[in-house]
Amino acid sequence: MHQILASLALVLTSTAAAHAxxxxxxxxxxxxxxxFTFATGEKLPELKIHYxxxxxxxxxxxxxxTNAVMILHGTGGTGKQFFQPQFANELFxxxxxLDAGKYYIILPDNIGHGGxxxxxxxxxxxxxxxxxxxxVAAQYRMLTExxxxxxxELILGTSMGCMHAFMWGTTRPGFxxxxxxxxxxxxxxxxxxxxxxxxxxxxxxxxxxxNGGDYKEPPAAGLRTAASLVLIAGANPYALQAQYxxxxxAEQYKDQAFARAYGRNDANDAIYQLDSSRTxxxxxxxxxxxxxxxxxxxxxxxxxxxxxxxTEKATPRMKRAKFILIPASAETKGHGTHTWxxxxxxxxxxxxxx
Numbered sequence: 001m002h003q004i005l006a007s008l009a010l011v012l013t014s015t016a017a018a019h020a021x022x023x024x025x026x027x028x029x030x031x032x033x034x035x036f037t038f039a040t041g042e043k044l045p046e047l048k049i050h051y052x053x054x055x056x057x058x059x060x061x062x063x064x065x066t067n068a069v070m071i072l073h074g075t076g077g078t079g080k081q082f083f084q085p086q087f088a089n090e091l092f093x094x095x096x097x098l099d100a101g102k103y104y105i106i107l108p109d110n111i112g113h114g115g116x117x118x119x120x121x122x123x124x125x126x127x128x129x130x131x132x133x134x135x136v137a138a139q140y141r142m143l144t145e146x147x148x149x150x151x152x153e154l155i156l157g158t159s160m161g162c163m164h165a166f167m168w169g170t171t172r173p174g175f176x177x178x179x180x181x182x183x184x185x186x187x188x189x190x191x192x193x194x195x196x197x198x199x200x201x202x203x204x205x206x207x208x209x210x211n212g213g214d215y216k217e218p219p220a221a222g223l224r225t226a227a228s229l230v231l232i233a234g235a236n237p238y239a240l241q242a243q244y245x246x247x248x249x250a251e252q253y254k255d256q257a258f259a260r261a262y263g264r265n266d267a268n269d270a271i272y273q274l275d276s277s278r279t280x281x282x283x284x285x286x287x288x289x290x291x292x293x294x295x296x297x298x299x300x301x302x303x304x305x306x307x308x309x310x311t312e313k314a315t316p317r318m319k320r321a322k323f324i325l326i327p328a329s330a331e332t333k334g335h336g337t338h339t340w341x342x343x344x345x346x347x348x349x350x351x352x353x354x
Contacts, residue, residue: 023083023092025100027053030115031146033138039279042128049142050115052079054092054105057148065147069098069154070106070139070176072161074183074338075273076265078114079107081339090341097349103153108142110135110160112272120266125213130272131279132160136167140175154352156180158338159303163280169293169318170285178351180294183301183338185310188281193303196233197274200226204267213268226270227262236300236334243330286317293321294351296344298337300328322347 029051036047057065073081082088091098098105109116111130116138119127128134143149155176157165162184169179189197207222209215231254244250265273295315299306306325315323326332326343333340341348 031142038128039133048117051108055100057104065149068149069103072157074159078109119268152176154178166282169289170282189277289318296324298326
């Protein structure tokens with residue numbers, strides 16, 4: 001059961017366990033970005049980007065970091081979600097693909113998430129209407145202004161972070177020497193993907209308690225609907241059928257999973273998080289990506305179904321891209337397969353060895 005629950009920690013919320021994880025050697029910090037201008041033209045005098053790092057930066061004669069890796073979380077997550085054992089225990093140890101003794105690993109909380117600036121800090125729905133362009137711009141300023149990083153050995157991104165990796169590749173070609181986008185498509189968020197996101201937003205806004213964002217208590221009815229949609233969107237139907245083959249077992253699991261997921265996120269933060277993908281569309285610029293790319297999706301991903309035919313068209317347009325589709329099974333984790341490194345760590349090791 002814990003394995004399936006972990007796969008639900010992708011949108012609107014991470015599980016409490018994900019946020020509580022810690023790891024030896026982790027260092028936290030804040031990048032305060034002055035006079036941040038958003039793509040909408042809105043401005044904040046200061047934008048805070050919280051981050052966690054592992055390992056030690058190695059610097060060249062100019063003082064620039066030479067061994068940096070950045071890992072980007074999904075919608076509703078934080079950098080610390082990657083401390084979960086199914087990720088960290090497979091990747092960060094000695095001799096593993098992202099050995100913290102070799103690499104300087106940077107795990108930011110993106111705008112609107114975790115310890116970074118977000119609507120629930122006080123501005124509520126007056127917070128600038130950020131999008132993925134703003135998130136990537138903030139990541140860039142964090143790296144260059146705060147951490148002295150002008151080159152990355154790798155960007156690994158899951159879900160929303162996967163989309164950010166494609167944006168880095170198309171808008172700042174070559175800044176990262178390798179890209180590992182997991183669980184996304186390099187096209188505009190449309191069709192079913194946009195629909196379930198906006199259905200969640202609409203549910204929150206339709207709750208009278210939401211009150212235009214100025215609520216005195218959480219809009220429970222709206223948040224319940226949003227959490228229900230997330231539960232279905234993130235699950236692996238093959239595993240659910242195999243592990244909960246009776247009506248009674250399925251309903252009992254559903255109640256437990258919902259109880260763990262519901263109420264972990266502020267309603268306004270959730271609206272902004274789900275809407276921030278609205279301008280994403282790197283499709284026309286994929287030829288700009290010339291670095292090695294390891295692109296991995298899973299066949300049981302409700303959010304990014306494999307039958308669209310998009311991956312077959314996109315992969316040849318990137319000079320050095322390899323696409324892998326993980327077959328669906330009772331062991332895969334739906335959309336959340338991206339965080340279970342056992343399914344793809346050997347392929348990541350090959351990428352890092354290039």
